[in-house]
Amino acid sequence: MAKRWERRWDRRGYFYVFFLFASIFIIFVESVFSQSPPEDSRIPFILPPRSKLLKVRSAVIETVKGKIYIELYPELAPWHVANFKYLADKHFYDGKEFHIYRPGHLIQAGKAGSSPLSGPGYTLRPEFNELKHEPGAVGMARIEDIANLSRRSHGSQFYIMLGYAPNLDRNYTLFGKVVAGMDVVRKLRKGDKIISLRVYVRE
Secondary structure, eight states: OHHHHHHHHHHHHHHHHHHHHHHHHHHHHHHHHHHSOOGGGGOOSOOOOHHHHTTEEEEEEEETTEEEEEEEOTTTOHHHHHHHHHHHHTTOSTTOBEEEEETTTEEEEOOOSSSTTOOSSOEEOOOOOSOOOOTTEEEEOOOOGGGOTTOOEESSOEEEESSOOGGGTTTSOEEEEEEEOHHHHHHOOTTOBEEEEEEEEOO
């Protein structure tokens, strides 16, 4: 009888210990997140009125290999287009390197410092849409789901597709497409620099 009671206590004891540690962990996580400002509150600009934002339609990236002309889609990814213009107006991208090159897949730029994850200090809510990951598609990078459950986009790092990647569709936010200069994109390699990046408004 005593041994049976001990076995029951062992099972209950393990359960109580597990429950105690789980409760402590949940309380800790909630306290950490309650002290952190919401991600959107870190964004340093306000989304322009739709009528004004819809006029933000094109960008030109001048690189050491030539110029790339991009059509933007503010109706599909308003926050991403507005952010691209905000950073371009501040000359954020000027002098930045393409720090990732994956042959036949993509080329990526926009890190702020030596860290591969460095950026402007904020992220963007996802704006998944019907655009496809095909050659010339322009999208925003992000870290993997395991550390980014809400799948928020990086604040500044963008990529240009060199090939097709349907597995990325509606998993990463696309906000533009190369309409001229794809030959330049294909010449770019890791370490090549952006001379200037400008975003234009159509009247």
